[in-house]
Amino acid sequence: MKGSRFTEEQIIGMLKEQEAGMTTADVCRKHVVSTATFYKYKARFGGLEVSDARRLRALEDENSKLKKPLAEAMLDNAILKDVASRKW
Template identity: 50%
Template sequence: MTKRYTEEQIIKAIKEHEAGAKVEDICRRLNISNSTFYNWRSKYAGLEVNEAKRLRELESENNKLKKLLADKLLEVEAMKDVLSKKW
């Protein structure tokens, strides 16, 4: 069973750890693995909730732009192929 946690929940868990709570206790309460917690910590440590939301928005926008770029590069390659053929 996969659970999806919000940025608020993730940052709250990280702040609990920074305040002295044990990783094992946090992981048991959230029903996640230690590696999941440490992945969260590497991504969200030092962020506030609004910054984490902005990070997610920027990652989403970046993925859209990468897809657009890939599509345009494919179009350019197709046009080069068409133009390179002799009529």
């Protein structure tokens, strides 16, 4: 999956510009993003501060690191159950 070319700080800055009174079209034109992308950012980062966004990113990274060992353990468990259920 391709990452965003904007950091969380930049995205929150865009949202704050729109909240300050600029039209959505002007903000999108200024930062060269589509309106669909802008609204996707607004759905994800709307109402967040920069520190909240950093914390969200850290939690997402930690979650992905924890999911990988869990998936491997579940796969090992399924393999062992399959082997144990067979008759030799």
